[in-house]
Amino acid sequence: MMNSPFYPTLYQVNTRVRLRQLSNQLNRFATLDDFPDSELDQWVNLGFNWVYLLGVWETGVLGRNVSRSHPDWRREYEELLSDLQEEDICGSCFAITRYQVSEILGGNEALLRLKKRLHQREIKLMLDFVPNHTAPDSPWVEEHSDFYIFATLNDLQREPLNYVQIPLAGENRVFAHGRDPYFPGWPDTLQLNYNNPAVPQAMLAELLKVAQLCDGVRCDMAMLILPEIFEQTWGMTTELFWPEAIRQVRKQSQDFVFMAEVYWDMEWRLQQQGFDFTYDKKLYDRLLEKQADPVFKHFWADIHYQSKLVRFLENHDESRAAATFASGVHQAAAILTYFCPGLRFFHEGQLQGFTQKISVHLGRGPKQLTDANLASFYHHLLTCLRLPVLRQGTWQLLDCHNAWENNFTYKNFIAFTWQSDEQRLLIAVNYSSYSGQCYLQLPFDDFKNRTCKLKDLMSSTYYERQGDELLSSGLYLDLPAWGYHVFDLR
Incomplete structure (x- = not known):
């Protein structure tokens, strides 16, 4: 395995959208094998040490149907794509049926070939891991229904956004949607029950399989399965998952990297449990306030803590930086974000100054114009970030x-x-x-x-x-x- 710099740079690619673009160019369905060498070489030339491929895992029909029928989501798609087609709505890439690369993308074999090509260029591969929930048509629903949180018809009537009725073994059972304690459930997911000891064991087995396909994982909403958060949300006690899971994965892959999407002041806690990097949403929020003092005080934190923070100006969850930060403010915020310690996270389209955010439920995005001034700015910034002193x-x-x-x-x-x-x-x-x-x-x-x-x-x-x-x-x-x-x- 190649060595990583202490402060690496990561590039997030929306895999399904990018392959749709390549399909249009090739006049056939493109797979992971069709990422051109010139594109991989460009990632090298830009100085990226990691590529994070968003959305490679299998998703199902039920999740896709929810994505296509949800009225609020649908309005969002139609605002983005004036010529929206049903086939453009492929379902959330976080409503996963199983941790196997979608056959549409070429399957596990194509991913491993792409991983080899990346390694030849000294680039590591990061993929998603979603510990909190699965798609509603995961095989586990039929094979291991006890892996999920059940509820009653009264629960469903009282909180229709948090529960769903699914036919199972000849009867209708009420399942809980995956959610965090502050928002309604995600309607295209089912909540895993970490109070059942078989669930963390099963998720560890999945994680070990994932670790054979990549060099690191971005763990979606990683704090949701912490015992105190799970009990707050579901009123059930659980055991710690992350420390032992991380230890087991590193027995198999010593240099495997864990990156946590995490909020609510849980960053340090997850670092202590073994995460290499944790999201720094606080810096992003403070930069949005356009006040120097909160940003300056943010940098008072201990350097060992800061070194493990993920610094970003946009990602698939946040609005486009070019649409959020006015010209001038954008550049100043980027200098503060990417020249401080930590992992430097860049999102596909950010370097061109794209302004339209693409929903994770879509497999196609709109054509967007490049902002020449921002493109030049990011070119100079990334050139600087290649300096050893900044790594x-x-x-x-x-x-x-x-x-x-x-x-x-x-x-x-x-x-x-x-x-x-x-x-x-x-x-x-x-x-x-x-x-x-x-x-x-x-x-x-x-x-x-x-x-x-x-x-x-x-x-x-x-x-x-x-x-x-x-x-x-x-x-x-x-x-x-x-x-x-x-x-x-x-």
Whole structure:
């Protein structure tokens, strides 16, 4: 197995949508074998260490029927695709019938061939694992109905969004939909019952099978099966699943990576249970507020914790960054997101500045125009992220000081350095809607009696400053609204 950088970059691909595009080009059904070498080479050239293929597992007819008949979802599809066809609605890729690559995509054999091609390019493969629920037509419903949470007709009448009646063994049984405790159930899923000891055993067996097909998993809503969350949702006690499951998988695949989709301040808890990386939705939310102080304080967290956070500006659940962040704000937020420690997560279409989000229930997306300015920006950003100092270096948050008395704009600056034996970087962002000034105290004692050259890697800006001045008063910065520098210090 190839080695990973300490802070890797990951690229998420909507597999079903991408293969639909290739099918149109090839005039036949495309499979995973049809990903062209040129596309894989492009991922290498962009510096990605991981490719996360969304939606490769088998889904079923019942889940697809729900996706096609749900009125709110249907309106969303029609808003996205003016020429929507029934075949475009292929069902949620998180309503999984079994952990086997869909034959439409080429089956497990095609996936393994693609994995080999990725490994030849030093790229690892990540796939989905959904621990909380299955599709309503999973084989387990017939073969192991006791794996699920049952309810009564009264429950169904009282909470019709959380339960469903399914004919089983000659009678209608009421099943619970998968859900979290704060929202109605997902109507195309059935909730697994982790109070039954056979369920974690069965899910571990599935996980071990998945681990033979990829190098890591993104675990959907991973906190839902924590004992305290499961009891809050379902009133049942359970045992811990993740620590033992992760240990067993790593006995089989030592370097296997676990990434958790997680919210509700459960990130550290899941890291302690063995997860390599956990979603950092808090940073995303704080950047949306467009206030520097919450973002700056977010970076106070312990570096060992931050190193395991997944930094993103969009994914299949969030709105497109180009539609959410105004021009200027987008670039400033991206600099803060991707130049801090952690796993850097990029979503297909983000690099082109696409604005329309594609539902996970669809197998086709609209044609979207590339934003040339954003495409150029991300090209430069990804070029920077390939630098060894940003993959293996040491990160340090800096304090900003006022440029003169009663000038409080320094509070809008967020700045940090990266250091290695070969290189030093200084990143500074004025995360506000107005210009600002500050002094930065730099942690480089060897500047004494030297001239310091500052070359901005994201622009043509270049400065020379005397080291003694930088050590005494600091580096003076004057940046416009949402302005930033990514300085290479020499």
